[in-house]
Amino acid sequence: MNPHPVIEVEGLRKRFRTRRGPVEAVAGIDFRVQPGEFVGYAGPNGAGKSTTVKMMSGILLPSAGRVEVCGMVPYRERKRLARRMGVVFGQRTQLWWDLPLEESFELVGHLYRIPPAERAARLARLEEVLALGPLLAVPVRSLSLGQRMRAELAAAVLPAPEVLFLDEPTIGLDVEAKAAVRDFLRELNRDQGTTVILTTHDLDDITRLCSRLMIIDHGRLIYDGTVEALRTAYGTTRVLVVDLAEDEPVQVQGAVLARAEGRRRWLEFARDEVSAAELIARLLAGHEVADLTLEEPDIEDIVRRIYRGEAPP
């Protein structure tokens, strides 16, 4: 028996009128998200990710179809839903720009009617996990992007939302800041059971965090499943990268030469046709090899191929 889904989307569409005619940003999508899921929502630029998030969070009215979040129709019960949902847009701020950071937390406490003792306790924990202590007295506009994103996350989860929508939260962050954001989200999902929808075009975010991946392109869902299932379904091609001792032509049965650069060769082969060990043996029989590495299918590659419509369905 499944618990009641947190998010239900059915035949959801959004059409915009633009100078160049109508644009179907979301062209009929269906999915359900169960409590506690961590869903990665990926797709190329302009695929319709933000538009979907905006309909789920009550910002935009759908053109057609149905959306329910926490049992509510978002645009109709905007205020009530707002108490149970958090939203973070990577390039915008929900903090009070000119005021010290701690005042933002105080205002959020009042807005969401969090009892002061409760607020203090939650904030103490967040300050520790997100290393916010030294930032509290700093006006938000003086925070670095990474610092600010940590603060945005803290403000968004301070009311303990059941669902958290994140639209490109790691955009523009350096490696360290990205790691901090990911660690925090992983723990939030694991320890609080918060349902997270993470929109990103950084597939690293998704492979590291998400139990489920949805890919949207041209307003349609073209994949909905686990990252692993995607790898096995689409990622049948592995690559053997070989550094030859001498610059010579290479031919190995069962592999296709994908690329050559100096003495380096990229040999593509199908997982289910030949094993890596077998292929290496065949290679060594005819060539002198200085070095070699095996590349597993890269999720980024797979997804890029799906976008291009190359990979089999």
Add this chain to the structure above:
Amino acid sequence: MAEHAGVYLRLAAASVRATARRPAYLVVRFLSAGMIVGIEVAGVVLMLDRFGSIGGWRPAEVVVLFGLAFTAQGLALVFGDTLEADKVSELVRRGTFDQVLTRPTSPLGWVVASYVDTRFVGRMLAGAVTVAWAADRAGVAWTPGRAGLAALAVACAATIIFGVLLAAAGFTFVTVQGSEAVNVLIYGGQYLASYPMQIYGSALRFVFVWVIPIGLAIYVPALGVLGRQGPAGLPGWLAWLSAPVAGAFAALGGLAWRAGIRHYVGTGS
């Protein structure tokens, strides 16, 4: 609602604190808003002086009318300046309004409270000083009833202006970037939108910010304040009609605002 008032007061206080972090800037803005009223009043007085009287109104009496209008505009703009088309489109374009819609408050309450502009308190006070000064010159003997009428005039005119701003904001949601189709329909496309709208806009503005508030909310109560007979013996109770008229403007503004939010599409980035 009472419990909500606390939240909005906090938002307003935060916005004032944010500006107060630059006190010099605040003072300059406040003073300049007051000074603008002074200059406008001086202009009116100079102009009226050449005529002596207009339609039987002495200059001081006309200045009372203007003073009431200044006060009302100041009051309306303290709360409503953020509803001006350019400010609303800025909120939309920056995506700020997207976030307002995800807050557990009324979007209008949020926007108004978060962007109260204390600068216009300057205009309000200067307007009140103008009324006091001109009423004195016009020989008005203040009674509680006359003070009440003046307050009524200001409150109603402010409500009318706020209602108009609200409607304009609702309209801006629809016309701002993203649904240019509407723009084309209403302004006739880029050519029209670029140049004559400004002139058209300022003419409209003049009507909505001066003519209508003075005509519908200030003129009749001011007759009472000044102890004048209106043309053809306008009945005294007519002054109280200002309230329902102002209420109607506010209600229509509210409807337009709601319609605007329903058609809100934000920006495409």
